Amino acid sequence: MTSIKNKNIAIIGGGPGGLTLARLLQMRGLNIKVYERDVHRTVRVQGATLDLHYESGLKALNATGLMGEFEKHYRPGADLMTITDKHAKPLLRDTESREGADARPEIDRGPLRDILIDSLEPGTIVWNKRFQSMQRNENKWLIAFNDEYATEADIVIGADGANSKIRPYLTTLKAFFVDITVIEGAVYNAIEKAPRIMKLLNGGKIFTLGDSCTLIVSSKGDGSIAFYVGFKSEEDWAVTSGIDFTKPQEVANWFKTKFAGWSDIWLELFENAESPIIPRPQYCMPLDQDWQAQADLTIIGDAAHLMPPYAGEGVNMAMLDALELAEALTGPLFNDSLAAIANYETSMRKRAAETAAVTLQQTELMHSPNGLEEMLAFFKS
């Protein structure tokens, strides 16, 4: 193990990456605090279901010793995919889940987060702490949060997602816009509010492609539906569109115009969505990014390698980062944290760049005029 045994480690952000890392480091007896901006743990966790991959997300989860809990909470059948055209006509339907190394078991974000939170020692997570700034004070970081709370740490790890406030302390490199905006929404009590979609979903996922646009819908264990629409746009579309995203009916009206000719089944989503519907311009970190390693600071997950969601790799990469960083910091290979962090970062950047390249290619294909045919050919092969 590197010389971090009695150091205080602050993880900023309690998403899948930060929590997995906290668990792995705490299992090895290290002093960990996670500072999370959410007010408390019961804040409703939004977002589509997550498929964990054998070689990354599941591998990391296995190392946390929490596979037993995962098996209680994952959702068999939620991985079964239906590909439809814009008229909601099913063109390909999975009939059975993939197995072994190809398995992609699905779990909702909320239960995954709960499993990880419950595995931590009480008091590990400090809620309602939005990171604001930090500065070095002798050999420590002095960290300031939203509510004038301040604390010290020997090592800071940024796991604070796409708009990381920790990343700028390592690099000035910024993500680039990938010409796609995603609009993300949720429908609660979907069996009543979106019955036709629920029937089509059949407990799984829908991928719909047409007119260079995508619509991805997934059913969740709490009876809700998560959905996101992707389309080519200017970077500032969410502002220039003039849509008030707190008013789902305004988004539904936009959908009717932009997606003219699509089945009206899809309106079940927009007309019943919870407010607000969230527009998310899509970004990707540069594939050739590099920075100078620091002995007391690093980043994991989206903070390090944000990419569009179309290959389903974001959570998997974040959890694998956590595993590789934990192994570098606590394994036998490195004597000091600088060497451990430098090694982790070099291999993380290479792996993330390879994954991002595939993701960008897939994102482009899915939002091209032949997106539907390409997707069908991909899955048939």
Ligand SMILES: Cc1cc2nc3c(=O)[nH]c(=O)nc-3n(C[C@H](O)[C@H](O)[C@H](O)COP(=O)(O)OP(=O)(O)OC[C@H]3O[C@@H](n4cnc5c(N)ncnc54)[C@H](O)[C@@H]3O)c2cc1C
């Ligand atoms: C619409 C959509 C669909 C997606 N679908 C998939 C999918 O199917 N599969 C997949 O693998 N990935 C998917 N992703 C990507 C995935 O959500 C991310 O890659 C993943 O959540 C990254 O994990 P993380 O822990 O790095 O960051 P996050 O999950 O973003 O977690 C960051 C945490 O830090 C906290 N935080 C942020 N700022 C601060 C601050 N200043 N101070 C303190 N705390 C802070 C946040 O509240 C949050 O809890 C999708 C993303 C989107 C937008």
